[in-house]
Every structure is written in C-alpha cells, then in structure tokens.
Amino acid sequence: MGVMYKSYKNLYKDSVSLMQISAALLNYEGVLNATVAMQTEANLQRAQASGLNLDLKESPNDLLIACELADDSNFDEIIAFVDDKLFAKVTTDNTKKSRHIGSIAQAKEELDDANLALISVAGRYAIAEALKALGQNLNVMIFSDNVSEDDELMLKQEAKKRDLLLMGPDCGTAIINGKPLAFANRVNLGSIGVIGASGTGTQEVTCAISNLGAGISQAIGTGGRDLHEKIGAITTLYAIDLLEQDEKTKTIVVISKPPAKSIAAKVIERLKQVKKDVVVHFVGNNDFYQENNIYFTRSLLETAKVACDLNQGRKISVQDKEQINVSTDRLLKAIYCGGTFCAEAQNLALKANLKIVSNVPIDNACKYDGNDHDMHAFFDMGDDEFTNGRPHPMIDPFERNAMIKKQMENEKTAVILFDVVLGYGASLNPIDDLVEIIKSNTRSDLNFVCNVCGTDLDIQNREDIINRLSQVNVKVATSNEQAVMTALSLL
C-alpha cells in the first residue's frame, strides 16, 4: 500500500508523547514503518532517513502521522487508532501504591515496635535473615532447618550478646504471650512454662496440659540441637532465665530428645537454682524420680500430668509402668509425622524387647536401609528421606498415607500405629484421605491405633477428628505413650 500520511494543523504535542504513539503504531498489524511527530525539518529528515519518502515541507506547528503500510491494511483504521491515543482523556491515578516490603529492615520500619521475627525461609537463607533480625533488636524464631551447627552457634552467641531470645533453627513450635507460632496448638493459658528442644514433643505436652485442665504461660522452642555439646544449651539456659523471672510462670517444664550428658548436667544444675517446680523429660529416660525441685519423667504424657499436679498443688500421682513382653511374628508398623513421637515409641518398643528398625533409630534399633526386613518398623515421615521434596507430612500427609497403604499390603503387619497432629500450620484436612484408605482394609486381623495431638480449641477440632477415626475402627489413644502401649498389646 506504500507510504501514507496525514497532517493535523496547529496541533502541538510534546515529543515524548509522540514517541510513545510512534512506538505503539509500529506494533500495529500491517504497519511496516511509522512516525508520529511534529512536522519539523529535523523530523522530516529523520523520517526520510528511516525510509519514509515524504515530499513534504517543514511546518513545525503541524503534527504529522506517516506510515508505510502492508498492502491489505486500512489507513483509516490506523488514523483512528492514532487519534484514540492523541486525544485520549487523561486519567489521574492518585492511589498510592503500598510499599513493597522485601527485607526485615523495611518491615521493622513499617512495624517499628515489632519484637519477634518468625523466619521460615529456606535454611540456606535463614542464617543471614536471622542475623539481620537480631541486628534490628528482634527476638527470633527460626522455623527453617538445614542450618549448620556452626551457624547455629554463631547466631545463638549473637543473640545472647544482645540479650535476645533465639528459638531454633528447626524450631517447629512456640507459644509466646499466648500466641501460637508456626506449628502450634491453641491451648488454655495458664502458668506452666515449657522449654522444648523438640517440636512435636512440645505440642504433645502443651496439648496434654491444656486437655488436663491446666494452662500454658509460654512455650519456648530451642531447636533440636540446643543440648548438643557444641551449642551448650545457650537457648535453654536463656529460656530458663526468662521463665524464672516471669511472674506468670509457676511451673517449668523442660523437654528434649536425648541430650549430651555434660550439657544435661549443666542444665540440671541451673534448674536447681530456680525457685519454682520443674519437670524434666529427656526422651528415653525410664525412671521417675525427684532431685530437689526437679521431677524427672518417663513420657510426654507423664510430664504433662506431673506438671499439672505441681501447678495445681495436687499430690503427684504416677502409675507404675507395666512391663510388656511381646514375642510374635506379627509386626507393628509405626508411621509418624512427629519425630519425638517416633523416638518415644522406639524407646517403649525396645523396653518391650522388640527388635525394631527405624529411619531415625535410637539406642540399639536397626537403621532402616530401604527395607524393613520383616521387623517392627518405626518411620519418621518428616525426615528428609521421606519428604521427597514435598512439604512436611503434617502439612501434606500424602507420603505418610502412601506408607500406611504400603504397610497394609504386608500380610505380616498386625498393627499400624500413626499420629495425627492438629493445630496451626498443620493440614486443615489431615485425615480425609486416610479415612478412605483405612476403610479399604479387608483384613480383620489388622488393627489401627492412633494418637491425636491437639486440643478442641484447634481449628481441626480434636474431638471431631477422634470421632471420625473411631467410626472406621481406629483405636484412638489419649497420648502417644498410650497409643504405643495399646499397639503393643495388640501384637
């Protein structure tokens, strides 16, 4: 169709606006080359140089639209398109964009009286972010895992220097000033302060305390390695300081997976100086005893019970444990979301002289190598080995359900033991798929036993979950310990 043009007399537009229109016109279908410009000598020369042959004289007050068009295009349409842009009504946008908050420093500027940073970014980034949060004078909870022990030590020393609380890394749960952080349950508030070096252990104890009618003042997570030799219980000792001084805390509970001996001794020494009752549970401890103000317990449930008794001024009542001896070819398959539950279950099974295998073995349990060799098996599905890049099974129970299905297919499986963890952070529909899987069971000699960790205050509602599980003949226990004992008795 060749070069076409149109001039508007005495129409002035600034060159930048016209360049924008030119740019739009060049993208218009069928436009091979174009310019929209004031008809000045310079612009005519530019047009010429770009291949638009126009036999026009300069006329600087006129606006020129010139374009080279493909054969099938319609110049009138193109003029209409340009007119729309030339004479468009300007709308003013007075809405201020809200600030993009991409860093902790910016967040602190926005919420200048913030006092805690909850960090759940990927572990490799969490160290720097936690350090920045400490620099902003914030207490810090690091939910992220995959932080090296050296980095953990560095962060904890920095926090101590600044008189700040650093929970984690790999701190899954905490309740601060009554508010649940990360994976935490809604519990009754009260005057029992919990220090937990394990996530689900803390959840189980805080839920049990709440379900037993007492309440929580604070639940402080330390991260699973705090009682390692290298870390030296920096956070645990700092948390003891805080709870010792906290007037709302009458009773202190300390829970940990098996600690380094020397560090445990250091913590116990410190606790002896506290003028409050203390309950200590190191997973794997098999004796109930008292030293000064400290009560050592044998299970998470017992920990909660003793703490409630002390807190409410009752006489402590602990039951003697019955010794179960199981010798049978019928197998127990325990499939856990909670790591501490898995450890506690192994301990109880070993005491019953079971030969067991686990992906996270304790004491003389065998290491799982992809095959459970017809042994009693204890799986921590939250371990990296099983998450397969999916979220933790508490958030997404898919892999856990798949494992339950797999174990159901093994004829030697007599009991499937599992846990359901409720609360914030956990799946909102933790058992929907599982109930269907269990319903599909046709074997009358296969039993299901479950512990539901949660409270009726939780969004998922503990009572409702228990009812639904009971309807498909799952034996629901009131604690992990009880669930394990029930499972063992069914072998």
Add this chain to the structure above:
Amino acid sequence: MNNLFSQELKVISSGLHDFATNLQQEQVSVCEVDFAPTCNANQEDALALAKLMQSEKVKQANEIAAERYLNSNPCLEGVAIASEVIEGLQNTKRILHSGPPIAFEDMCGPMQGAICGAIVYEGWASDVDAAFELVKKGEVVTDACHHHSCVGPMAGIISPSMPVFIVKNKEYGNVSYSNFNEGLGKVLRFGANGSEVIDRLNFMRDVLYVALKEALKLCGSIEIKPLIAQALSMGDECHNRNAAATGLLLKILAPKLARVKDGDKALEFISANDHFFLNISMAACKCMLDAAANVKNSTMVVAMARNGVNFGIRVSGLADKWYQAPANFIKGLYFPGFSEADANPDLGDSAITETAGIGGFAMAAAPAIVKFVGGTTQDAVQNSINMQEICLKEHPSFNLPALNFAGSACCIDILKVLDRNVLPIINTGIAHKQAGVGQIGAGITNAPLDCFINALRDFKEE
C-alpha cells in the same frame, strides 16, 4: 533483661505466608516480608551482607561520609583549558573518557569514534583513520575521567585543549571538572567525528570559552546547589531535563555575557541547548561526592559511571577501586526509525547525578519527561519513593514538590541496595551503537546488581 513477655507480641514474618495469616487470626500485628534471596542467592555473600549490616563502625563511617556529601558547597569558579588545570593532560597525549577505565579495543563504537574525533581536534592526526592507528599503537593513551577529577556525559571525552568548567567545593577545597555540552545533532559525545563536529568544538574553544571566561570573571563564584534546588521545583531532575536550570544559569550569565566580546554568540549557543547546565550539574555532583570518598568503613556509593560496555561503581570505604558489571540496555522510547537493536548499552558519567540523589532519584520533580519511564506522574513519584529505600539520607535542600517537598533520596548504601533488592534507577539518553549516529532515544535503566555484590565481596571492616 529481655522484656518480651511483658509486651504485646508483634511479629515480622519472613517465609511461609500461612504463618503470618495464622498470627493475624489470633489478633497479632504482623508485618510480612515478601522474601526473595539477596545477592543473587549466594549464601556466603548474603551472610557477609548480614554481618556488615550489624557493624557499628560501618554505621558511623556512613554517617561521616553522608555528612561530608551534604555539607559540600560546589561553586562554579570559572573555565579553563583542560591542560591548564588537569595534571594528567599536561605533556602527555592523553584523552579522558567516561565510565570505568577500558582498553581502546574493548570500547564501544561511539567511544572509539569520539576518541578519534578528539585526536583530530587536537591536531595529533589529520583524519580519523590516522587517529585510529595512533591510539592503537599506544601513541595516544586513554584514561577514565573520574581518575582526573573529571566527568563527562555519554562518551565523556576530554582532551588537553578542550575548555572545562572548574567547580570547587568551598567547604572541603576539592575541585572537579567537566567539559562543555555541545548541544544536539552531530556531536562528539555520541561518537560523531566529522568536520562539523570538529568545527563546533573549535567554536566552543575559540569563541564560547573566551566569552564565558570573561563573563564568569564578572559573575564571581556561582553556587550550584541553589540552582539545582530551584530547578527541581521547576520541572528539572538535572539529568535528562535541564531546561529550567539552563535558564536559571543563563539569567546569571546573560547580563555579563552582554558586556563581553562575542557574548551574543555565546548567548545564542547556550540558549539553543536545554542541556547546557547538565555538565555543570555533573561536575557539582562529582565535587560533592568526592568529598565523601575514602571514608574508612563507609559503604556509601560515591560514583556510578558507564563506559558503554561496563557499569562501574566506587564505594567510599573501598578507596578508588571500581566494581564493575556489564552495562545494561535502556528501557525507553526511540526516535522514529530506531529500535532497541540499534542501541548501545548504558553510557556516560552522567549517572553521577543519580549518585548524588538527583536525575532518576528526583524523577518526581520532572513530570514533563515521565513518559520516558513508561507512563504516569505516579510512576515518577514511585521511582523517587523507591530510591529512599536504598539511601542513607534525604537531601535537605533538594526538595521534591510532588513528595510534599520531601528531600530527594541521596547517599546510596550498597548494603541497603543488596538487602532490599532495589537497584539505583538511572535516567539516560540512548546512544546509537555505531559511532557518529548520535542520540536515538531516552529512557531509564538500573545499575547492575553485580557491581554491588563485587563491592561487598571486597569490603572488610577495619
């Protein structure tokens, strides 16, 4: 002792969105961080950044550097022939160029063309081809303007017999220089080097310079900061738009030029070029920022400059070293007949204006050119607001009417750039990649992230 338990819990949450939502359901005040990995997701760099952010020494050093910048008082003292005042241009066939230093063979087309043009202008070679041979043989050497207290827009060419502005810092005594702005059309700074270019350069030396020299003697010292401040309230950002500032300067110069020989020609020349003030603005910015350079432990940026191949920054606490990355292309609008395919990457020392908190940082002041940044005045305001994220100060006298007269953000901190993932924005002209074609558009670009990461890696707290 930590009194967390006696306060209302208020949380900053970085990471899983659900955690923030859950807390909000429990009536906790939460500010959520939209986290993205810093430092190109390099863990070591991110940790080094976090550690430096803790440093009190760095904070104190930045305060000193920023104060020196803010206290500076750059004044136009006069004009001179470059070799009279710049030691590096005495007794040596040396030509200065924009950006970080670069070997001649690695330079972009416009810069090579401009250097050859300057050699012809100096009379060291009879034509451009001969000039090319001279510089290839090493008989003419090149160096960065910044190494000689100079700055120049685009190719930034300063050769010994070119006239320069002398800008002196009345507070600290340091001096900086810039060449004269040639105006539009075929010009050396875009790599043109034909006879009309040389003729214009000759005119600038033989007529304009002589008249200006006399007129400036009559004016006495001219403070530059008030001119910039005034121009910001008149629609300039003093990088891509200098219409108001040039007018203000002309107002001072005109009565004096009217009294000197060839004053009419000088007045005509200046009046025809809205960007005449740009080079003075640049020299003043350089002058203020040089005063903030070399403060031990300071992470403040004291120069950003581009040679058309690489973008370089200098950081106060890192002496005179350059930290470089490939220069970006410019997002912008093109003159008819040109497109991004014709464009040279980012070029020129003029990013010294952004380093000093004007130019792109003061975009809110210049609604007339906001369309270069893709749209509305609101976008321009937003750009100026965004730059507050990465700066240590708001300038007390460079006020932006559109931001309720808040000061323009100034004193860029590399730590803030990296922590907040916000890059300095730069308003700039676009040069054709071939020497001599000239300006083909204008737009905005960013300083590349890698410059800041490279500087971070070299930074050691002392």
